[in-house]
Amino acid sequence: MVARSLGPPVATPRDAAAGRRHDHPRDAFRHHGGPFRHRRASCACIGESPQAAAPLAGEEKWEVGCFIAIGVLSTVGQALLYWLLRGWWTPAVANLVSLSVLTVLNTEANRRLTFRHSTTPPVRAHLGAGGLFVLGYLVTSGAVLWFKWLDPGASPVAETVVLATASVAVTCVRFVVLRLAVFAAPRDRDR
Template sequence: MARLRIPGAARLPWSREVGFFIAIGIVSTVGQALLYWLLRNWWQPAVANLVSLLVLTVLNTEANRRLTFGHVAAPAVRAHLGAGGLFLLGYLVTSGAVLLFKHLDPGAPRVAETVVLAGTSVVVTVVRFLVLRLAVFRGPGRGDGEPGPREAASSTGPERSVPAG
């Protein structure tokens, strides 16, 4: 499968990654909020959040694996297992926020409940990006300005020779 190549991405990996992560995160947060709002017609907040978060986490992780962190050789299994732990954290934090909100204001409309869910998801997303970037999608050269394995393999720069010692 062809990878999306962005000029200058090797020089500015954080800005490229943050940009893709934000775009995917916005789509995912809106998708989760809409699915949650729809599911609340039949299910309690915790169940609606579980299902909406599970569906969108799988889609979000795969989109980030391919687009945001596609230049790092990380197998899908590793990406989805790492995201599984983050899923649990996200579920606990977002469900806790919604349940606390419902406890404090039992008569609040579902729209307000959904806004609380989306706002809390933004906070969880920041943590998610950092963990994915620094732990799940890390590779040789990450964080020190060096290209990841795929970038190094596709580099067209001059070859360097190391003198024999």
């Protein structure tokens, strides 16, 4: 059990401008309303992160839902493009081309929709996603090549299923890194 400490008075920049001072986190609740604000204020006093104490807020639900929708479309798109290219190229080359195309589209869709309130410039977003591209390429190509080594006669459809499964694993890591590092607010990145 965490011992609650009243700690220093909680005041937001808006309160400071209005000359208000909160002697207890509950006072911030009265002035700003809403349980999410109150939880944010009380978390600052006991040293917990607001995300740990509060359920998903509306914006966080939007980010997760949007990221999942874009991720599903991107995975399906990459799998289809890989399957088409696999008729002409080796698994590694088909994966490189399909992943390159879909990473650019995926990053731009996430920048415009999922993380729409971020102030991250497009160039920084795509450079950050480039590092994730390398990770994604190594994991997905490794999975497909390992599968081909296990079953040399596997069909391109079977390879595509392995590729899509590996892409889902990479997508989970991608969301965390994009949210915490690439599209984080400048003050959150400095921590």
